[in-house]
Amino acid sequence: MGVFQRIREKRMLDSNSLATTLTSIIGAEKITETEAMNIPSLAACVEFISSKVAELPIKLYCECGDETQELTDDKRVSLLNDSTGDLLDCYQLKKAVIRDYLLFGNGYIYPEKRRNQFVSLRYIKQNNVNCVKNSDPIFKKADFMIYDRKFRDDELIRVLRSSTDGVTGTGVIDEANELLTVIYKTMIFEKYLVVNGGNKKGFLKSARKLSDEAMESLRNAWNKLYSNNGNNMMLLNDGIDFKESSNTSVEMQLNENKKANNDYVCEIFNLSPSVIAGTANDESYTTAIKTAVMPVIRAFETALNQGLLLESERHRHYFAFDTTELLKGDILKRYQAYQIGLANNFLQADEVRYKEDL
Template identity: 50%
Template sequence: MNEALLRAFIYGVEMDREKAMNIPSLAGAILKIADTVAAIPIKLYKRNGDKNEVVEDERTVLLNEDTGDTLDGYQFKHALIMDYFLGKGGYAYINKSGRKIESLHYVKESNISFRENADVIFKDYQIMVQGNTYDPEDWIRLLRNTEDGIRGKSIIEENKESLSVAYTALKFEKNLVSKGGNKKGFLKSERRLKKEQMDELKAAWKELYSNNGENVVILNEGMDFKEASNTSVEMQLNENKKTNGIEVCKIVGTPPAMIEGKATERDEKIFIKYEINNVLKALETAINRAMLLESEKGEYYFEADTDDLNRSDIEKRYAAYGTGIEKGFLQVDEVRKKEKMPQLGVEFIKLGLNDGLLDPVANKVYVLNTNKTIDLNKLRKGEEEGELNLENNPSSLTDTSMQSGEIAGQSGTEEPEKNL
């Protein structure tokens, strides 16, 4: 083990972004999240009572397709997520012309600095880039574990020791491989060697461990090679690699099976529910805060369209649709829309044969057994008129009851005569 590696084990490694991304499990986990989030489209919705309507807007084009900058929509979101995990946050400048957003410009977090006030309650700051000062309202700011709303905390900053162990183990493995797997040991000489002999021996030994050919060292008479025993670290290298990989995945919040390509349906659900959804919510909040006009807030909102992300395999999906249609809380056209198929214009809700078909738009019921259509509006109007007549002329109910009683009484007196 060389001196630099020994110092790393004793004193630790000063981790940075470049070193962190050399750890396979960390790079795989973060790239998995960034790739997934970047592929999800952002849509603009309008609240309209109980309904949320999709609104066509140029801002969604900037977020999903063409940012107006050198990056496209996918690359733009991908870069923000990478800085979210590995830096102080994801930052993007919003280029406006009046109230209209013309373009979005991602800026690498290492190029961002701040000018802050000293008030810990009423915090205020400005963003500085290459000597220019900008108001934070003109920026999308995606911050992880922030305490001041100005800068976030990276995974590297929060987990220096754990990542240092994983990185040092990687360097240790590289050191072993660079020596061609040759056993470590020490040379023993029966007589004292001169400096020239020592230098020549060191050069030959270095050539042997350089792993650049089938090198051979011939020992002179009186010299012997004593093999050193393997350390516990060497003997458990593979086991340590697995353990370190699992620990790094825990840091990011990604099931290890997702990185290994052995993910089960349960692993995928955990990944989406506890990691992807959280990152998406942070991204949505940052976009809503920065890209909505003050007059739009409360009525409009940006949200990720996760329909494709949550889609299961076709067999389970179609079975779920069948249940929804059978129970009456899904319509055929709603299912076809989810599957990106042309809609048929069918506005009926399928009910049981004894219930018929309900048209919620026209408020009519078609009864299959009787082949009749009932207009619920007219039916309700008739009931209301009947109730109104009853309120205006309550004696009609009494008269009707008395007439019914007289008829019943006459029927009762005539019946015995008939029997006689």
């Protein structure tokens, strides 16, 4: 019985070693930001969502009794919509934060304050922020290190995606790393085919031993054939044969796989491929706004209410995006909505003209 036990343990050890080896060779590779943004469908999805959010104005409201008033003369409104006080303008700041939010799950802004007055909003690239957390799963605390400076968790505005600790999130690069890696490797394979003139990989088989001069001549002819410069050719003498090494079924289905993978990328962002292609109808576009853009807007609003409101303002003040800008491209629907608002007396003519910049 002891012999069989040792054999069983050895098999388990061999299986674990094999799994560890395969993971280290295949699974450990992680796609980078530059590689991910080279994938057209992913870059288009990130551009669509980030640009839609960045073009929206952000307003500050105050609940005063039974009325809700918009505060237009607050410095924070100016920082969010006009000038951030940083090199990035407000559009670039919002777009950069959303890009980091989508790709890495973390978007950071440093709100510079002098006493209780906000003077600037400064975007911080997510890879410049290091989070130091305690080990308590209930009473969680964290500090942030940016270069040689230490910040408390309430000193940074954090826009987080799929967060479980309140200080770090999970982006699509980590969530769909295997899929994105496959798509990127497919693009590299296509690039290889283009660079090599579409010639397949393979090896040469010789019936007899070749001399050094013959080997060198064959090597030069081989390099010319795969250089993709003009109409190159090579002659194989008697006894030398070419054997293909990459004639697989996957190679014959690259176009089908590429289209399916691009659709999967759109699904990660809750977008329809027709929206990215620019062929979506009004219903598909509205669905894309609801499923892909609005959750990002809500995450951004929550982060602003957490980081830009003073303690005395938290019960009555709140920031909100003006989402009516999303429908400004459809003038018929916009005017029909104004007509309903005017007919039911919750909009006035001067308010409609203000929304239309008249």
